[in-house]
Amino acid sequence: MKASEIIVVSAMLALATGTFALRWTGPALRARVVFPPRARQLLEAAAIVLLTALVAITTLTEGHSFADWPRPIGVAVGAILAWRKAPLVLVVLAAAATDAILRLAFP
Amino acid sequence: MRRAIVLMCLSVGLIGVSYGASAVAAGFPAWLPVVTASLVVAGSSEFLFVGIIAGGGNPFAAALAGLLVNARHVPYGLALPDVLGSGWRRVLGTHVMNDESVVMALSQPDAARQRGTYWMSGLGVLLCWPLGALLGAGAATFVHNTNAFGLDAIFPSVILALILPALKDKSTRHAALAGTAVALAVSPFTPAGLPELLALAGAAIILLRKPKQEAEAAR
Numbered sequence: 362m363k364a365s366e367i368i369v370v371s372a373m374l375a376l377a378t379g380t381f382a383l384r385w386t387g388p389a390l391r392a393r394v395v396f397p398p399r400a401r402q403l404l405e406a407a408a409i410v411l412l413t414a415l416v417a418i419t420t421l422t423e424g425h426s427f428a429d430w431p432r433p434i435g436v437a438v439g440a441i442l443a444w445r446k447a448p449l450v451l452v453v454l455a456a457a458a459t460d461a462i463l464r465l466a467f468p
Numbered sequence: 469m470r471r472a473i474v475l476m477c478l479s480v481g482l483i484g485v486s487y488g489a490s491a492v493a494a495g496f497p498a499w500l501p502v503v504t505a506s507l508v509v510a511g512s513s514e515f516l517f518v519g520i521i522a523g524g525g526n527p528f529a530a531a532l533a534g535l536l537v538n539a540r541h542v543p544y545g546l547a548l549p550d551v552l553g554s555g556w557r558r559v560l561g562t563h564v565m566n567d568e569s570v571v572m573a574l575s576q577p578d579a580a581r582q583r584g585t586y587w588m589s590g591l592g593v594l595l596c597w598p599l600g601a602l603l604g605a606g607a608a609t610f611v612h613n614t615n616a617f618g619l620d621a622i623f624p625s626v627i628l629a630l631i632l633p634a635l636k637d638k639s640t641r642h643a644a645l646a647g648t649a650v651a652l653a654v655s656p657f658t659p660a661g662l663p664e665l666l667a668l669a670g671a672a673i674i675l676l677r678k679p680k681q682e683a684e685a686a687r
Contacts, residue, residue: 366497368527369496369500369521369527370500371527372517372521372527372528372530372531373500373503373504373507373508373517373527373531374507375528375531376504376508376513376514376517376530376531376534376535376538377504377507377508379531379535379538380508380509380510380513380534380535380538380541381562381563383535383538383539383541383542383545384541384544384545384562384563384565385545385562386541386542386545387541387542387543387544387545387546387547387548387565388545388546388548388552388562389545390542390545390546391545391546400543401543403675404539404540404542404543405540405543405634405640406637406639406640406643406644406671406675407536407539407668407671407675408512408536408537408539408540409631409634409635409640409643409644410640410643410644410647410648410667410668410671410675411516411533411536411537411647411664411665411667411668412512412516412537412627412630412631413631413635413644413645413647413648413667414644414647414648414650414651414663414664414667415515415516415519415520415624415627415664416624416627416628416631416648417648417651417652418519418523418651418652418655418663418664419519419523419623419624420621420624421652422652422655424523424524425655425656425657426656431618431621432620432621432624435618435621435625436621436624436625436628439621439624439625439628439629440625440628440629440632443625443628443629443632444632449479449482449483449626449629450479450482452625452626452629453482453486453622453625453626456618456621456622456625457617457618457619457621457622457625458618459618459621460615460618460620460621461616461617461618462618464615464616464618465616
């Protein structure tokens with residue numbers, strides 16, 4: 362195993378252990394503390410902010426510059442379908458197909 | 469309810485396929501998404517983890533970002549009815565606590581059905597998520613230029629489809645837009661992985677302002 366892989370695996374184990382600890386906390390605390398709904402809302406919103414930023418970065422950038430067009434257009438098609446409440450299978454297939462066809466048409 | 473759980477597991481498996489495929493396409497060995505899927509079992513944090521490292525970010529910064537996304541399991545555990553049991557059951561039951569199992573259990577009217585639904589959907593996800601990742605990783609190992617098949621559009625589309633319902637909330641949406649604007653603005657100048665974390669700083673300004681406005685509106 363390469364040194365870089367060992368670092369990635371250690372970080373992954375840290376994520377796995379930490380996630381288990383977070384899951385354990387709720388039931389262990391339930392009887393003892395009252396978790397304010399506001400804190401709960403903030404945690405949920407923070408997760409959505411991180412994920413939205415991740416979507417934007419992976420859709421629009423490649424390294425330090427802008428991505429070529431097929432990917433953002435494919436994601437936009439998927440987004441419109443998801444917004445229209447299409448099933449996830451359709452969202453995924455339409456996004457990938459749009460991206461692939463554009464790459465084939467404008468190499 | 470059984471039918472709903474099976475459909476849910478199938479769609480989790482499908483997301484797993486795109487997860488395994490995008491991880492391998494990004495240069496990770498095929499076993500990594502599969503092992504991660506079994507040990508972490510929290511899709512969005514794994515996508516974030518893999519995405520940040522693939523972009524060249526520090527793996528521990530990626531783990532930290534993943535833990536932040538997984539912090540929602542604390543309120544989940546607080547909201548969860550008594551379904552876990554004790555001893556090894558409690559350990560396994562804790563491991564299968566996820567968005568799907570908690571939501572499905574909470575939708576049930578009585579304790580017995582809550583327990584059954586929680587365990588069925590939790591174990592279903594624990595099975596389907598790594599299995600999907602395995603299929604996706606296997607497929608991507610044999611196909612070299614995965615971009616040509618549009619696979620690079622799958623990952624952001626899946627996440628977007630999953631977070632879309634949460635973005636209907638106005639303050640969450642504004643915070644997400646502000647955070648994303650910050651992330652995109654800094655991305656040309658910052659190391660990979662940092663833009664997503666800086667998005668939180670941008671969003672904090674909007675999120676923490678809210679109660680004050682509500683207090684003023686109440687006056």
